[in-house]
Amino acid sequence: MTEKELQHLLKAKPERGQRAFYDKYFNYVYTIVYSRLKGCASVEDIDECVGDVFAQCFLFFDKQEEIGGNIKAFTASVARRKAVDTYRRVARHTSRSISLEEDDEFVSEEDIVASTEQSELRKLLYDKVEELGEPDSTIIIQKYYYGRSSKEIAKIVDLSSDNVRTRCSRAIKRLREMLHEVGFAG
Amino acid sequence: MKDDLDMMFSRKENDIERISEKYPAAGRKEKEKIYKLSQQKYRQLKAAEESDDGFTVEASGVERYRRPMLYRGISAVAATMVLVSGLAGGLFLAKNSRIPKVDMSKSDNAGQATTVTGTSFRELDIGVDVLVDNFQHIMGELYTDEADYEEEPFLTFYRDTVDPSTGEMYKLTVDYRTVTDEKLNTPEKVKALMNATFAPKLNAYYLGNDVSGYENGTDFRDDGQASKYIRPFVLYKDKVLSDHIDDHELSLDYKFGEVYDFSGYEMISSLYTEDYEDFSGKFDLENTFSAYDESDMQSMVCNRVYKRSDGVLIYADFLLKNSDGGWKIANYSIMDESERMLEKSKNETEVQHTTAAESGDNTEFAELQMHDMTIFSNYEEAKELSTRLDYEMYDGTYPFRKVDTEKYTGQIMNASGEAALNAIENKSYIYHIMLNSYRYFDTADVVFEYRGEGDGGKWSNTEHCLADNRKNYFCMDNEFIHGTYHSNMTFYQDNNEWISVNNVDKTFNKQESDAPDYNYVYLPDNYRYLFYYDTETGQMEEYMNFTDIPMGAKCMDSLYPDTRYLTDFNDWHIISVEEQFDRDCAVIYVETEDYTNKMVVDLRSGIVLSYSEQNMIENSYKEMNTTSFKVDEPLEHRHFDTTGYKDDSYETPDEE
Numbered sequence: 001m002t003e004k005e006l007q008h009l010l011k012a013k014p015e016r017g018q019r020a021f022y023d024k025y026f027n028y029v030y031t032i033v034y035s036r037l038k039g040c041a042s043v044e045d046i047d048e049c050v051g052d053v054f055a056q057c058f059l060f061f062d063k064q065e066e067i068g069g070n071i072k073a074f075t076a077s078v079a080r081r082k083a084v085d086t087y088r089r090v091a092r093h094t095s096r097s098i099s100l101e102e103d104d105e106f107v108s109e110e111d112i113v114a115s116t117e118q119s120e121l122r123k124l125l126y127d128k129v130e131e132l133g134e135p136d137s138t139i140i141i142q143k144y145y146y147g148r149s150s151k152e153i154a155k156i157v158d159l160s161s162d163n164v165r166t167r168c169s170r171a172i173k174r175l176r177e178m179l180h181e182v183g184f185a186g
Numbered sequence: 187m188k189d190d191l192d193m194m195f196s197r198k199e200n201d202i203e204r205i206s207e208k209y210p211a212a213g214r215k216e217k218e219k220i221y222k223l224s225q226q227k228y229r230q231l232k233a234a235e236e237s238d239d240g241f242t243v244e245a246s247g248v249e250r251y252r253r254p255m256l257y258r259g260i261s262a263v264a265a266t267m268v269l270v271s272g273l274a275g276g277l278f279l280a281k282n283s284r285i286p287k288v289d290m291s292k293s294d295n296a297g298q299a300t301t302v303t304g305t306s307f308r309e310l311d312i313g314v315d316v317l318v319d320n321f322q323h324i325m326g327e328l329y330t331d332e333a334d335y336e337e338e339p340f341l342t343f344y345r346d347t348v349d350p351s352t353g354e355m356y357k358l359t360v361d362y363r364t365v366t367d368e369k370l371n372t373p374e375k376v377k378a379l380m381n382a383t384f385a386p387k388l389n390a391y392y393l394g395n396d397v398s399g400y401e402n403g404t405d406f407r408d409d410g411q412a413s414k415y416i417r418p419f420v421l422y423k424d425k426v427l428s429d430h431i432d433d434h435e436l437s438l439d440y441k442f443g444e445v446y447d448f449s450g451y452e453m454i455s456s457l458y459t460e461d462y463e464d465f466s467g468k469f470d471l472e473n474t475f476s477a478y479d480e481s482d483m484q485s486m487v488c489n490r491v492y493k494r495s496d497g498v499l500i501y502a503d504f505l506l507k508n509s510d511g512g513w514k515i516a517n518y519s520i521m522d523e524s525e526r527m528l529e530k531s532k533n534e535t536e537v538q539h540t541t542a543a544e545s546g547d548n549t550e551f552a553e554l555q556m557h558d559m560t561i562f563s564n565y566e567e568a569k570e571l572s573t574r575l576d577y578e579m580y581d582g583t584y585p586f587r588k589v590d591t592e593k594y595t596g597q598i599m600n601a602s603g604e605a606a607l608n609a610i611e612n613k614s615y616i617y618h619i620m621l622n623s624y625r626y627f628d629t630a631d632v633v634f635e636y637r638g639e640g641d642g643g644k645w646s647n648t649e650h651c652l653a654d655n656r657k658n659y660f661c662m663d664n665e666f667i668h669g670t671y672h673s674n675m676t677f678y679q680d681n682n683e684w685i686s687v688n689n690v691d692k693t694f695n696k697q698e699s700d701a702p703d704y705n706y707v708y709l710p711d712n713y714r715y716l717f718y719y720d721t722e723t724g725q726m727e728e729y730m731n732f733t734d735i736p737m738g739a740k741c742m743d744s745l746y747p748d749t750r751y752l753t754d755f756n757d758w759h760i761i762s763v764e765e766q767f768d769r770d771c772a773v774i775y776v777e778t779e780d781y782t783n784k785m786v787v788d789l790r791s792g793i794v795l796s797y798s799e800q801n802m803i804e805n806s807y808k809e810m811n812t813t814s815f816k817v818d819e820p821l822e823h824r825h826f827d828t829t830g831y832k833d834d835s836y837e838t839p840d841e842e
Contacts (some may be wrong), residue, residue, distance in 0.1 A: 002688075005673060012638075012645050012668045014804060018228075022221055030211035030220075032200045050220050055227035062232065126204055141209045151497055155213040
């Protein structure tokens with residue numbers, strides 16, 4: 001579904017439009033929220049936050065006479081804002097200190113060089129993960145990006161958790177070989 | 187490598203883009219759960235905004251109040267609840283006219299009573315936690331491994347018993363050893379803990395009389411009173427002795443002491459019901475220990491679900507009785523997932539056999555569940571049941587069988603008068619058939635025409651749907667016209683392959699979906715919508731719905747009706763019956779403060795054949811009519827031919 005179709009559907013048939021919007025942007029919103037709350041919030045907090053993002057977007061769409069502009073950019077902005085809200089709430093309850101520089105860390109010149117190298121390495125890593133093919137790519141991403149257990153991953157890729165564990169260790173081995181082949185000695 | 191990977195998968199913007207485009211962020215169940223959460227939050231936000239603007243201020247007291255179904259009848263009991271726990275001395279048991287406040291701090295203070303009182307289920311839960319801890323502690327002593335015993339048997343008695351495998355009587359040797367556990371090592375302590383934990387009969391089952399007057403080696407086989415003495419625990423000259431059980435597998439409750447570890451489990455849910463009359467527990471104490479009459483005691487059942495660290499669910503059901511001013515365990519049943527499945531299938535088979543014997547050919551149909559809204563007194567309680575149902579709907583806990591469509595269709599078509607037509611049974615049937623239409627028709631080839639008008643102007647929509655529910659196949663041509671906007675789409679679903687085709691710009695989008703086979707996913711009707719009372723506003727809110735509308739939520743107005751507006755039976759009634767396309771149909775009318783809908787529903791399939799809907803909140807009107815209708819006829823599947831179409835499966839919004 002294109003942006004235009006989505007915009008029309010959100011106004012003409014709000015309920016269906018909301019569902020279509022959700023289906024289209026769920027991965028994106030979840031990943032933004034997860035990447036910001038990883039390690040400091042529970043799965044429930046992350047789910048709640050993603051729910052807040054969509055609720056806020058639905059309400060916004062309700063109020064617009066006509067929906068235009070870049071929906072994706074708007075959604076990402078709501079997701080980032082809500083993630084910060086959730087982080088503050090969680091930090092308050094767990095007595096953690098709040099880093100207000102969440103998104104704007106000070107970056108030195110050395111950091112920039114290191115960051116560029118890291119960026120290239122990450123691109124390489126993602127390319128190689130993709131080369132693993134499915135379901136191994138998804139298993140690796142779920143395990144190392146989202147930190148999910150084999151049992152949780154099993155539900156996503158429709159395999160048994162034992163099978164996930166086996167595939168995961170084989171995929172890691174293959175990934176290591178692939179990275180070595182292109183000169184990455186991590 | 188693992189650490190390298192952890193470090194390298196970052197939250198940089200381009201990583202997020204890449205990952206979210208290529209990989210699912212969550213499983214289908216989690217995604218659906220969050221969608222429901224979003225809807226709930228959205229409704230709350232919307233209501234709050236409208237209320238701030240003064241548009242939708244509801245008078246307090248207007249809300250129809252229903253007692254939470256699962257807790258009905260228990261609240262009054264809970265209000266006077268006194269739970270006794272810890273090392274109770276027994277002194278306070280008869281003196282509950284003044285109920286002390288909640289005070290768990292004394293629980294470790296040997297010799298003192300800890301009295302837990304409260305008026306909420308949260309407090310009741312805490313009390314049941316204590317009962318379970320006590321029970322596990324007692325059983326732990328009974329089922330200690332032989333290697334842990336330092337002393338030889340202290341006393342040996344003999345009695346008759348029945349071998350459960352052969353049914354024959356044999357001589358049982360019972361070896362007792364001295365109890366050294368600090369919470370159980372004196373007669374006062376063991377009595378106090380037993381009294382605080384067990385209702386009288388179960389207490390008598392576990393703790394026998396004082397056997398100080400009997401010599402070591404006494405043969406109780408000729409003693410009719412042996413059962414009063416030879417119990418798992420006995421008292422002997424100021425000592426407490428426990429039975430050493432050689433063959434644990436033969437014991438009713440060895441798992442409680444030896445296998446289960448409730449303190450290490452995560453509790454998923456804890457529900458209280460008054461279904462105590464049908465409680466089926468480990469012990470049949472009805473006709474034993476007749477000196478103790480429990481028939482007049484208040485009773486309730488606590489159904490708990492725990493999760494073990496390996497993810498296996500443990501179902502623990504406790505029959506609780508109010509004895510001497512406190513709730514005590516009177517019986518229990520504990521099983522893991524596989525045992526429970528086995529038990530359920532065994533019971534189902536037995537029920538089917540019994541029914542077959544009684545009523546001949548009437549066994550193929552399920553009993554229609556009479557409608558009752560499931561409303562909780564607060565958000566947390568709704569959340570607990572929801573979490574549990576989320577497991578149970580996929581694990582076969584509730585197998586689906588059709589109800590007798592012919593019986594209810596005939597009953598509705600022949601009802602005389604409005605009252606008969608709107609009998610709870612008839613309304614429950616219509617609700618059921620609409621909620622489960624997916625399960626009541628196999629194939630459909632239908633054309634629906636929609637027209638609507640709202641803030642965005644007039645629109646029209648034509649849907650030609652081909653559905654084969656048993657084969658997870660669905661195809662829909664959809665032509666949508668809204669002002670100058672015109673779209674012509676076709677959706678194909680063939681098992682897990684989903685294709686969305688734009689027939690105007692000749693593109694298609696192909697996806698793999700892990701949508702489950704709904705033929706095997708089911709919850710009873712009354713669990714489909716869960717409500718709760720918001721403790722701050724007092725308003726009833728929907729917590730969650732398990733409507734599991736299949737086929738990607740397509741045809742929600744027709745083939746797989748959205749039943750949201752039918753959950754409150756006060757909001758709708760059956761106006762009349764009529765025939766459309768030679769099908770027996772009911773005409774129903776839904777009316778709430780801001781919504782009306784008149785629908786014609788096919789009574790044998792649950793499909794909505796026409797409707798006219800007015801939504802005052804959205805200021806919209808829409809109507810639907812069926813122009814072609816073939817159900818349960820042979821259906822040829824249509825498949826997408828990509829010739830002349832461009833694949834834009836990975837198109838992102840910015841790239842259009």
